[in-house]
Amino acid sequence: MPRAYDVKAVERKWQMRWLDERDYEVDVDDRRPRYYVLCMYPYPSGPAHQGHVRNYTFGDLIVRHRTMNGFAVLSPIGFDSFGLPAENAAMATGVHPRTFTDQRIRELKESLISIGAVYDWRREIRSHDPAYIKWNQVIFNRFLEAGLAYRAKAPVNWCPGCQTVLANEQVLADGTCERSGDVVEHRDLEQWFLRITRYAEELLGGLDDLDWPARVKTMQRNWIGRSEGAEFELEVLGDTSRADKRVVKVFTTRPDTSFGMTYVVLAPEHPLVDELTTPDQAAVVAELRARAARASEIERTANEGELAKRGAFTGSLARNPFNGQPVPIWIADYVLMGYGTGAIMAVPAEDERDWDFAAVHGLPVVRTTQPPEGFSGGAWTGDGVKINSAFLDGLPLAEAKDRAIAWIEEQGIGRRTVNYRLRDWLVSRQRYWGCPIPVVYCAACGIVPVPDDDLPVLLPDDVELRPTGESPLARHEAFRSTPCPRCGGDARRESDTMDTFVDSSWYFLRFCDPWAQDRPFDPEIAARWMPVDQYIGGVEHAILHLMYARFFTRALGDVGIAPEGLREPFQRLFTQGMIRLGGSKMSKSKGNLVAPSRYVDDVGADALRLYHLFVGPPADDVDWSRQTDEVIEGCGRFLDRVWRLAVGQEGQPSAKAHASADGRPPAAGQPPTGELRPADLAQRRATHRLIAKVTEDFARWSYNTAVAACMAFVNELARYAHDPHGGRPDVLDEALDALLLCMAPMTPHVTAELWEARHPGEKVHAQAWPVADADLARSERSTLVVQVNGKVRDRVDVDPGIGEDEALRIALASERVVAELAGRQPARLIAKPPRLVNIVV
């Protein structure tokens, strides 16, 4: 499509200037107020995709807009450069992950520059840089000292596709790996964990004050999954020969239903199972345990119809402490070892899972809550007065719960407790391309951290990458064998690397002070920039990254690395919608990308940015369709109109049409003076309404309507410019300057070029954000809508300052209204001047 200007040359020119002139490099001692804008740093997967363009367009817009508003805006960028794709590619092609990654970073960096995004590039971080690895490892050491990092054997999620363990957060609800889609298996392995659960309560409470999308907060609350209840012990019956009493400890959120306990269930992995299983039940118990151990999450949850196969009686009985009754002890795979105590009291009358299980196995049901009249279902889980419950009888749920807990505590058999669904974060990965976990195993000294002075532990380059389920580092003798830092004896290095979410859990802090040589960052400098004022990213990180980063910020504060008072890293969060093509998310892994470079080369970065802003509300998903190309071309067409309007008929950018007496163009922002004809005044009003509208829309992330306002303004302005009663140069200048300023954050290249042409030596992005003249922005005339019985019958042009009486007088005088009323008397008159009058008959 032929264009009004040389888009490529103009865009390239400004991209180079922004890099050369370093306008977006800021330092912490800048005298302007500080503002920290951050887009989630990208995994370098090659040239940017549309999701990146969308994300970084929003970020760049805010950076430029805030800068024009007088802030020192910190706008850093980096690359989340460790991760599986590079390693998988290495196995497929033989290219080393480092070479592969560096190449991908070059490509991505080039595309970020090509869409006109500006950053303080001095601060660039790459997670695979030795400096970043070093501080990652130092942080790990501090966590180890503080008991926040620990090694434990645990049932873990194993992904056969990725050949590594996964964090709970990386396993989808259907039991598959979020990355590869493979069915995740269970394995018992010794692994490194970070103690995020220590912060469960704080992570939950901290959400309240965050300016985040409600949806994301809810997802985090659900993930943390706080539940209040009680733990108590049940005595195991039988085997009177033993001296010590054996007990089973259960957790329940419904201690008020304890009198309805008709059996007890242990998780198949529960340590007491062997001891409690009687010889005649041994075979069936063993079979169930074997099956549960082998079963993946997906199998374990997918066979609801086979409940009979999912539980087995141990042969032992326990005593319900509330009523002294013996109840059978079962094992069943619907009870999980990892939650609570791994054992439950089963109350089929008030729990649906217990009800279903009891029904299959013929276990008794005792109601302890009076269901509402007419209730005919199975378990009743709602409120109701207690029955069959001795001292709790007659009490409603909440009160009965408190009384039951008090009783448990009086008896000394248990206590009130809070449980969380949140588990500790498993960070070991049996892969090469990640940050090595800096510990050494010594036969004599045990687990020994690598001393800070010996860090970083770097990855050796000469590894053999093979998918064996073991880190390639384990087979690298020079890496693996090392003297013990403590005793000097033979020892072996940890060969696992860290989950890459560790890298992204503190990069935003490093950005504040990426030059720090003796620590990850200066906490005082971090304290001055943090928290991030505006964080922007995809909603797919609602749980994983955002939860980990919140945990790290707190934990780093508690070990003295981050500022102590800093608890929350991201004050405001914006999550953009995703890009879809043909109904599914556009992504590299799905292979349905539509490359942005195609548009940048064709219609230009400004047009593509404008499209992303214009297409709809930023939070909404975007469907990439056949129509999209045409809309993007429309955006380019609009920029052409702006260009032609700004340069006049000559085709070349010209200085302002209107020069003052000394021949120099007047400074921007000088309002036109002297007599104004009605058309001139109308244009000035439109100009100031535009400023007010765009300012307001930017504040509420309503970029699509801001763009629409600019388009409508250009339509009007073109009309005015060609109007024989309009076209006054100073009025045009005011209008064009306002338009360029308003558009500068959205389409930076074309506005920079036009501004420079009109104001030689000036940069549009260095200008102050325009301020609307409130008197002019207020509309001069208003349309009074006259309704009869709520139906619009007439519209009258009125003064906006009109009063109620005047509005009614005008309305009742309307010919159309008189005709409609046909002599009927109004029963009621509603006047909302200057917008509306409603006459009810």
Added chain:
RNA sequence: GCCCGGGUGGCGGAACGGCAGACGCGACGGACUCAAAAUCCGUUGUCCGCAAGGGCGUGCGGGUUCGAAUCCCGCCCCGGGCACCA
């Protein structure tokens, strides 16, 4: 099953409880041109009507209100998240 979003022209989408459909895409008509492209101007929810004008319209059914796309209740559909967490 539970918890969030969301259903408005041919399409993307506008609309503090007060003119539904701003702005754009597409379509149609016109100007310019030998012609095309580009550009410019106009029309474009739907039905009735030559017109003036009127009826109907924001997923469906109720309700609140002088007035509902907007608020409330009950459904339907789409998207997302969670789902043996006791």
